[in-house]
Amino acid sequence: MVTPTPSPVILSQDELKKIAAYKAVEFVESGMVLGLGTGSTAKHAIDRIAELLRIGKLKNIVGIPTSSITHEQAVSLGIPLSDLNAHPILDLAIDGADEVDPQMNLVKGRGGSLLREKMVEAASKKFIVIVDESKLVSHLGGTGLAMPVEIVPFCWEFTLRRLEMLFIEAGCVGKLRVVRESSEPYVTDNGNYIIDLYFKSDMGDLKEASDAILRLAGVVEHGMFLDMATTVIVAGKLGVFVTNK
Numbered sequence: 001m002v003t004p005t006p007s008p009v010i011l012s013q014d015e016l017k018k019i020a021a022y023k024a025v026e027f028v029e030s031g032m033v034l035g036l037g038t039g040s041t042a043k044h045a046i047d048r049i050a051e052l053l054r055i056g057k058l059k060n061i062v063g064i065p066t067s068s069i070t071h072e073q074a075v076s077l078g079i080p081l082s083d084l085n086a087h088p089i090l091d092l093a094i095d096g097a098d099e100v101d102p103q104m105n106l107v108k109g110r111g112g113s114l115l116r117e118k119m120v121e122a123a124s125k126k127f128i129v130i131v132d133e134s135k136l137v138s139h140l141g142g143t144g145l146a147m148p149v150e151i152v153p154f155c156w157e158f159t160l161r162r163l164e165m166l167f168i169e170a171g172c173v174g175k176l177r178v179v180r181e182s183s184e185p186y187v188t189d190n191g192n193y194i195i196d197l198y199f200k201s202d203m204g205d206l207k208e209a210s211d212a213i214l215r216l217a218g219v220v221e222h223g224m225f226l227d228m229a230t231t232v233i234v235a236g237k238l239g240v241f242v243t244n245k
């Protein structure tokens with residue numbers, strides 16, 4: 001008799017996100033001040049933190065949310081919250097990412113929360129990034145997907161053109177992010193707009209690109225998180241991989 005070989009379990013992208021998120025929460029200790037990220041992956045981590053608080057495995061956690069939506073989720077789950085004014089140094093932040101390169105540089109902000117995320121995560125002693133393997137890239141901006149830049153609404157078309165001109169050789173095209181249902185500009189938690197930059201070819205040196213974008217008056221922040229992650233947790237078909245800086 002032939003014993004059937006068990007077919008490999010195919011996990012959905014959301015299940016992989018949850019695995020990475022739960023792994024990250026293993027690094028959370030009672031008494032920590034925690035940066036709570038934004039997005040579908042970070043949401044799993046926040047659910048798990050709330051569950052561990054509820055059953056008493058974690059105690060005295062203070063969360064610093066990175067968006068109004070995360071704030072709402074944490075409040076609904078009863079996680080005690082504070083802000084950067086009261087807690088300027090965090091023990092740990094956990095958040096997802098849109099792209100992760102081999103040097104652990106990130107693109108974030110396709111969900112629109114890049115500014116508060118960068119403020120909170122830059123203030124954290126440790127920053128764990130949680131992703132499923134689809135987020136791994138060989139270089140940032142090379143996927144043909146958006147690299148978001150938060151800008152002030154004033155004369156946004158002018159700022160969009162200036163951003164495109166910075167990367168003319170990389171065939172950069174900028175698009176104002178709009179709300180799908182209304183076609184109105186998408187407005188961030190900070191009252192700003194987002195320009196999504198699309199590159200036809202490599203944007204070049206990331207630090208130079210970052211500095212050039214930030215030098216433009218009208219730009220508030222961009223979605224490249226360079227040299228910020230201290231740990232990346234990747235969940236994929238072959239398992240969960242934890243890489244430390």
Ligand SMILES: O=C[C@H](O)[C@H](O)[C@H](O)COP(=O)(O)O
Pocket residue numbers: 037038039040041042095096097098107108109110111112113114117
């Ligand atoms: O603005 C959104 C954030 O940067 C998210 O962390 C990022 O977009 C990843 O989101 P998700 O976990 O939903 O893929």
